[in-house]
Amino acid sequence: MSVLLQLYVRLFVFVYGLYTFFNRGVAYTYLAEAVWLIGMVLVVRYRKQLSLSRDRSMLVLLLLLFINLIYMARGFAAYPFMEVVRDSFMLQYAGFVVIIALLRPYHQQILAGFAVVYTWFPWVVCTTFLLRAWDPYWNQLSLFGGIPLFVYKNGDMAVHLLIGTLLLLTGKLELKPRMYLLQLVVTAYLFLLTATFNRGGMLSFVVGISVYFYYIRKTAFARQIFRYMRLAPLLLLIAIPLYTAIKIEDKSQGRNTGLKQLEQNVTSIVSRKVEGGLNDNVLWRLAWWGKIIDYTILGPYILHGKGLGVNLSVDDDIPMEDDSLRSPHNFHMNILARFGLPIAMLWLYWMYLIFQPLFRKGLPLQQLFYISAIIAFLVNATFDVALEGPMAAMPFWIIVGLYIDTGAQEKLTEPLAYI
Numbered sequence: 001m002s003v004l005l006q007l008y009v010r011l012f013v014f015v016y017g018l019y020t021f022f023n024r025g026v027a028y029t030y031l032a033e034a035v036w037l038i039g040m041v042l043v044v045r046y047r048k049q050l051s052l053s054r055d056r057s058m059l060v061l062l063l064l065l066f067i068n069l070i071y072m073a074r075g076f077a078a079y080p081f082m083e084v085v086r087d088s089f090m091l092q093y094a095g096f097v098v099i100i101a102l103l104r105p106y107h108q109q110i111l112a113g114f115a116v117v118y119t120w121f122p123w124v125v126c127t128t129f130l131l132r133a134w135d136p137y138w139n140q141l142s143l144f145g146g147i148p149l150f151v152y153k154n155g156d157m158a159v160h161l162l163i164g165t166l167l168l169l170t171g172k173l174e175l176k177p178r179m180y181l182l183q184l185v186v187t188a189y190l191f192l193l194t195a196t197f198n199r200g201g202m203l204s205f206v207v208g209i210s211v212y213f214y215y216i217r218k219t220a221f222a223r224q225i226f227r228y229m230r231l232a233p234l235l236l237l238i239a240i241p242l243y244t245a246i247k248i249e250d251k252s253q254g255r256n257t258g259l260k261q262l263e264q265n266v267t268s269i270v271s272r273k274v275e276g277g278l279n280d281n282v283l284w285r286l287a288w289w290g291k292i293i294d295y296t297i298l299g300p301y302i303l304h305g306k307g308l309g310v311n312l313s314v315d316d317d318i319p320m321e322d323d324s325l326r327s328p329h330n331f332h333m334n335i336l337a338r339f340g341l342p343i344a345m346l347w348l349y350w351m352y353l354i355f356q357p358l359f360r361k362g363l364p365l366q367q368l369f370y371i372s373a374i375i376a377f378l379v380n381a382t383f384d385v386a387l388e389g390p391m392a393a394m395p396f397w398i399i400v401g402l403y404i405d406t407g408a409q410e411k412l413t414e415p416l417a418y419i
Helices: 003-029 031-045 056-076 081-092 095-102 104-134 154-169 177-197 199-216 220-245 259-270 277-295 331-339 341-359 365-381 390-409
Strands: 142-144
Touching: 003 031, 003 104, 003 142, 003 154, 003 390, 031 095, 031 390, 056 081, 056 095, 056 331, 056 341, 081 331, 095 104, 095 390, 104 154, 104 177, 104 390, 154 177, 154 199, 154 365, 154 390, 177 199, 177 220, 199 220, 199 365, 277 331, 331 341, 331 365, 341 365, 365 390
Parallel strands: none
Antiparallel strands: none
């Protein structure tokens, strides 16, 4: 095995862990992009060892990457170089799927590293929340790009909580019984926080775990999982007092921890009768999405979209305090706006291929784990700018790569044998 690839795997897992622990606070280190670039160089260097899956979802993804290159060339003719490159990474991050294929001999090492990451994840994130509640200094501390180190995108946190929860419930995190229970309590507490500050994140967690439980409900493995569900009332009895006792404020959204705010977030998903900022956020998104539909499906940009490099919030005349937000809070609408309807339909077809195993009998539990995580990422990306940035895009495309590779290898002889 190549020493160079072994060193790269260590860097790969380290950066994954860094983004999982600190999220937006380390986004401007550009380490994810550096890992992507090094990985693509290694793909070229070891191209003879590269064996890509011939799964149709992989072929469609490669086609999307090729189309993205064409759109980059188109964008360079009209917009600044860095703006085009920045926008192009909404699909360029999918290169991690190719990198994962190159690293196939190291998958067990990578997944073992991820298990360590998710063992520590709830403790690290909970500590940062408590520090921010204890002293305002920790809300301002920044090391990279002027972004506070401990500021975490709550939608991304919910998806990582889902992954950590599934690994915990399936016994893939090596913990003693007492630490196991404590980790469940901390996870429940963090879920209450994410449900307070981000409805999309709450929905991504609920949808992801519901899909997982639905498909295992008739298996022998389910009896083992559902035994833990009896602990749920006890977990809530511990987590809710902790949640109400520690006040944390999100000034950008005007939300504070509390049962009333939590109730409003839950009810606002199915009801538009909630007044104030919650309803305003929904209307603002719908207005922007409506404009995108008007000038693509119903307008002149139906075939080719507006392309890469254009600031959509400015070009679509969406009121913003600054021009930092370039894309709508919906990854699918972003594809429609920039690439037009044909490419958006190709993207929808790719998602259909990814989820197609859900409609077949005998879905292996290993694949179900990956699909549940992918669903959670995509639900989160439907309500936020998520897959356009490295914090969510890097783990998403890595999991997609592992999922495609797992299906292609057809070595699923034991349930959940992925760590």
